[in-house]
Amino acid sequence: MTDINTDGMVVTENMDLSGSDRPFDLSTYLSQKKELVEAALDAAIAVTYPEKIYESMRYSLMAGGKRLRPILCLATCELLGGTVEMAMPTACALEMIHTMSLIHDDLPAMDNDDYRRGKLTNHKVYGEDIAILAGDGLLSYAFEFVATQTQGVPPERVLQVIGRLGRAVGATGLVGGQVVDLASEGLSDISEETLTFIHTHKTGALLEACVVCGAILAGANETDLERLSRYAKNIGLAFQIVDDILDITVPSSELGKTAGKDLEAQKATYPSLWGLEKSRAKAQQLVEEAKAELQAFGNGGCALAAIADFITYRSH
Amino acid sequence: MTDINTDGMVVTENMDLSGSDRPFDLSTYLSQKKELVEAALDAAIAVTYPEKIYESMRYSLMAGGKRLRPILCLATCELLGGTVEMAMPTACALEMIHTMSLIHDDLPAMDNDDYRRGKLTNHKVYGEDIAILAGDGLLSYAFEFVATQTQGVPPERVLQVIGRLGRAVGATGLVGGQVVDLASEGLSDISEETLTFIHTHKTGALLEACVVCGAILAGANETDLERLSRYAKNIGLAFQIVDDILDITVPSSELGKTAGKDLEAQKATYPSLWGLEKSRAKAQQLVEEAKAELQAFGNGGCALAAIADFITYRSH
Numbered sequence: 029m030t031d032i033n034t035d036g037m038v039v040t041e042n043m044d045l046s047g048s049d050r051p052f053d054l055s056t057y058l059s060q061k062k063e064l065v066e067a068a069l070d071a072a073i074a075v076t077y078p079e080k081i082y083e084s085m086r087y088s089l090m091a092g093g094k095r096l097r098p099i100l101c102l103a104t105c106e107l108l109g110g111t112v113e114m115a116m117p118t119a120c121a122l123e124m125i126h127t128m129s130l131i132h133d134d135l136p137a138m139d140n141d142d143y144r145r146g147k148l149t150n151h152k153v154y155g156e157d158i159a160i161l162a163g164d165g166l167l168s169y170a171f172e173f174v175a176t177q178t179q180g181v182p183p184e185r186v187l188q189v190i191g192r193l194g195r196a197v198g199a200t201g202l203v204g205g206q207v208v209d210l211a212s213e214g215l216s217d218i219s220e221e222t223l224t225f226i227h228t229h230k231t232g233a234l235l236e237a238c239v240v241c242g243a244i245l246a247g248a249n250e251t252d253l254e255r256l257s258r259y260a261k262n263i264g265l266a267f268q269i270v271d272d273i274l275d276i277t278v279p280s281s282e283l284g285k286t287a288g289k290d291l292e293a294q295k296a297t298y299p300s301l302w303g304l305e306k307s308r309a310k311a312q313q314l315v316e317e318a319k320a321e322l323q324a325f326g327n328g329g330c331a332l333a334a335i336a337d338f339i340t341y342r343s344h
Numbered sequence: 345m346t347d348i349n350t351d352g353m354v355v356t357e358n359m360d361l362s363g364s365d366r367p368f369d370l371s372t373y374l375s376q377k378k379e380l381v382e383a384a385l386d387a388a389i390a391v392t393y394p395e396k397i398y399e400s401m402r403y404s405l406m407a408g409g410k411r412l413r414p415i416l417c418l419a420t421c422e423l424l425g426g427t428v429e430m431a432m433p434t435a436c437a438l439e440m441i442h443t444m445s446l447i448h449d450d451l452p453a454m455d456n457d458d459y460r461r462g463k464l465t466n467h468k469v470y471g472e473d474i475a476i477l478a479g480d481g482l483l484s485y486a487f488e489f490v491a492t493q494t495q496g497v498p499p500e501r502v503l504q505v506i507g508r509l510g511r512a513v514g515a516t517g518l519v520g521g522q523v524v525d526l527a528s529e530g531l532s533d534i535s536e537e538t539l540t541f542i543h544t545h546k547t548g549a550l551l552e553a554c555v556v557c558g559a560i561l562a563g564a565n566e567t568d569l570e571r572l573s574r575y576a577k578n579i580g581l582a583f584q585i586v587d588d589i590l591d592i593t594v595p596s597s598e599l600g601k602t603a604g605k606d607l608e609a610q611k612a613t614y615p616s617l618w619g620l621e622k623s624r625a626k627a628q629q630l631v632e633e634a635k636a637e638l639q640a641f642g643n644g645g646c647a648l649a650a651i652a653d654f655i656t657y658r659s660h
Contacts, residue, residue: 081515081523137472156453165515171487172510175503183499187491194488199481207397
């Protein structure tokens with residue numbers, strides 16, 4: 029069903045249930061959605077007094093990246109009959125939250141990274157104090173943005189989304205995952221359970237929130253929410269496995285961040301636990317399981333299926 | 345109208361409009377409300393895996409303090425006919441946000457404080473990495489808590505509250521104030537405008553949110569919201585002036601934190617700008633103006649009026 033063409037573009041046919049012969053062009057889809065997201069993010073934060081904090085927030089927020097999280101949110105909302113407009117404030121909030129987590133993770137007291145997406149990390153440019161505050165500013169603005177900017181959605185649903193976002197970022201999600209990750213550093217005997225806890229919380233929780241929040245905004249029923257939640261959990265774990273693989277197989281210049289950091293920091297990773305081949309196979313299996321959850325949505329599931337493939341494609 | 349009795353208790357008579365002769369007993373009021381707030385905070389965060397992050401969040405959240413922010417929120421909600429139950433999740437969120445700001449402000453990259461409320465600061469106990477994450481966890485949980493725990497309030501109002509909370513914490517509020525505060529450190533020629541910007545944002549914005557959110561939850565009309573917002577802005581600034589005064593007039597042992605820090609860090613303060621006497625007079629004037637805004641609420645404004653007095657009483 030999936031092929032990688034000579035341009036390195038992932039082409040997913042319209043699944044088994046499709047009546048159309050047109051292949052789904054993920055590359056165009058992603059670049060169009062990314063453009064919309066970047067315009068919305070750019071408009072979300074203006075630089076005003078005190079300029080330094082807004083510049084610092086914008087520095088990391090506008091530093092590029094694939095915008096996979098907001099796109100997942102938009103795609104899921106559209107899959108269930110919602111519009112891009114309904115989901116855009118939440119999509120932006122998800123990217124603000126993701127950016128906050130990167131800024132704080134890069135701090136000297138945490139992972140102590142100098143580069144991120146090929147640019148100096150926030151604290152290397154603005155100082156540690158401003159970087160901490162920029163993260164705090166982005167985190168609180170994310171919630172404010174969803175609460176005040178969401179249009180055309182019943183307020184009950186917006187509250188549900190805010191609840192899910194909070195759960196995905198806090199000690200029950202991203203923060204909890206980072207805590208276990210930090211505690212596991214330098215330990216040579218991390219169990220698969222611990223590693224999976226780290227990743228389902230540090231990366232998985234927010235990716236799941238992207239999909240689930242998009243679905244909630246569109247008014248998803250409980251069955252569809254569960255299906256999409258399983259899709260998201262699977263691609264979340266696959267995403268992390270691929271990230272671990274990239275860290276040891278791709279040089280820094282291509283990666284846009286310091287490669288081999290995990291190895292150097294003696295961080296437990298899937299490749300260190302399973303080896304490269306088994307890690308690749310596991311990522312592939314998770315993506316297949318994720319795509320199986322989309323069968324129920326027929327042709328509409330195309331974008332999410334292609335995104336799932338795109339994730340494993342990154343590993344080759 | 346106000347007297348301080350021999351127990352150091354503030355006794356405010358029931359204002360001019362009161363039909364009752366019973367004096368309002370602020371001390372009992374504060375201790376009863378504080379007990380409710382502490383019980384709600386205690387119940388809000390359970391310790392589960394990974395324990396360290398929940399313990400760290402609880403360490404600072406349950407470290408005492410007057411709980412003035414949540415009490416202001418509850419008092420305002422009740423003043424306008426709402427209940428304690430309606431406002432309690434927001435009241436707890438305000439204390440979580442306040443606690444987050446203290447944890448992050450105390451970090452070595454910021455104010456570098458070792459003691460807070462007579463106890464070691466969060467990072468001195470748990471390390472800088474966990475302290476940063478505990479702040480992030482408290483901040484996101486605050487929004488989640490309001491969104492998921494508020495009962496008996498129309499969801500539109502809850503969204504308004506979340507929007508106000510975000511504005512009060514982010515670059516438009518607390519974070520923005522801290523940025524200007526950090527930039528002003530060591531400068532000998534801070535203008536009154538800059539100092540006022542710092543305090544209306546660093547302290548004032550959250551105190552205003554306490555009052556305004558309590559009012560929104562109770563369904564306040566625009567006129568009452570504006571009155572209460574002015575009340576809050578005045579006590580917010582008075583509160584900060586008094587804090588500055590306490591820093592130079594009360595020894596560390598009584599203050600529960602390192603005294604004289606502002607002086608040592610060459611921080612601009614109201615006493616350094618105006619001198620002690622003018623600072624005290626200005627605080628008193630702000631409190632009187634704050635209380636004048638409460639006239640419209642008659643006898644019901646007693647608690648808020650007494651809290652305003654309590655703030656200046658702290659300076660004597």
